[in-house]
Amino acid sequence: MLGSKGLTVVDVYQGWCGPCKPVVSLFQKMRIEVGLDFLHFALAEADCLDVLEKYRGRCEPTFLFYAIKDKALSDEDECFPHIKDDGEDENMVSSEKTCTLAIIKPDAVAHGKTDEIIMKIQEAGFDILTNEERTMTEAEMRLFYQHKAGEEAFEKLVHYMCSGPSHLLILTSTEGTEDAVTAWQTLMGPCDPNVARMEQPESLRAQYGTEMPFNAVHGSRDREDANRELALLFPSFKFSDKDTKASQGSEVEGAVGPPEALRFPEDMD
Template sequence: MLSSKGLTVVDVYQGWCGPCKPVVSLFQKMRIEAGLDLLHFALAEADCLDVLEKYRGRCEPTFLFYAIKDEALSDENDCFSHGKDDGDNEDVVSSEKACTLAIIKPDAVVHGKTDEIIMKIQEAGFDLLANEERTMTEAEMRLFYQHRAGEEAFEKLVHHMCSGPSHLLILTRTEGAEDVVTAWQNLMGPCDPDVARREQPDSLRAQYGTAMPFNALHGSRDSEDARRELALLFPSFKFSDEVPKSPLGWPRLRITDSDL
């Protein structure tokens, strides 16, 4: 199995703990989407395999990744380009496409809608460069929403965003006439879920939002906003003037070895 072309993911577990069942379901869905020949998934009990002895006695999920080069997975011109930064010796990966920030807010996460929303995002033609679950701090959210500090609902918004875990996504698009920020704004729909249900009933906020500020999702307003928000919430993703900008002036994301 490990010699098969494509990507093989091994879920290493122990008998007293068992495999990570939610991840098993997730990878099954991903296999169907990516293609059965490109993504492989296996379970391995560390207690039964001497080669996995070093993973015994751990309570956190452990995943091993094995990649065998395949043309379908190695088109460097499609998504990423590799190179050296003249300023240091780090290997870097630079996104060749525009990117924007999306947040699945605590109200959608607590209702168990995260996986469903992510699937709809991908079905709409978006690619995920990052997906991180995080509970925001009050300081982060006050800085994040500083442009709304004078609004009456500011305190309620900050409190909501700190009330539980959110999912932070970095989105790009594989194709389409719309830029990624506009496309994501259109998929989300109007900010107020009630307005979204009247005007764009198929939008994500119409489907998953309830009432302000519980509108399920956040998206950057424009390219400059995307750059500011990504720099704030993903400081390890470095923007560099040495990475050329796209014709529309969108930011490009550079990911270092430490991020991977």
């Protein structure tokens, strides 16, 4: 990673230092602004790496910077890689890679597990394109879970998802790995935390979930599901051409409808 072109920032943190962990979200926002190819971010726990022994026991933030110049870039490109006068919304997020939606649910947020989960997501090789804390509205969740509207647990599920802040993340996998949707499903584990603890004890739901529906995290079931969920919760998100064609291939040509018309495949959430 230290050989990546651009600027790599290594956050040397202490395992016992709570304030060190929220820096992760700040750097992810900076990566989006500067460009994913120009700014890289890594975490290194000083207590676990002998080479970082001299940084142990410090209470102040410690950052190591590694810069490698890309000769193919002009000086102007190096200084201003993200400036484009194309009239696009500055808040718009886009990616050429396959993306998926991840939600850190209210129970995990309330238990203070957000930063731990985000660290595990990054350690698993995901790039976080955006991370937004948001309390869902009842209208959003009724539409999001409309495929469960006839089930007995529907009202409980909607109430739970609106009970407090969630963290909404757009994830993409690094190059050379399986697609983000499949990789995220694997990292989450089985929907039921009890089943997850038996079958995949290292999964996120096994570690942070308690019981259904309090299973800590949500993920899109497949690529079409991811596209629909992202379109609902992140209307400004721009899909890659590959994802757009894959989604259109399963729909009636020319059929376009409002968000209320989105349908989700049956899943266990």
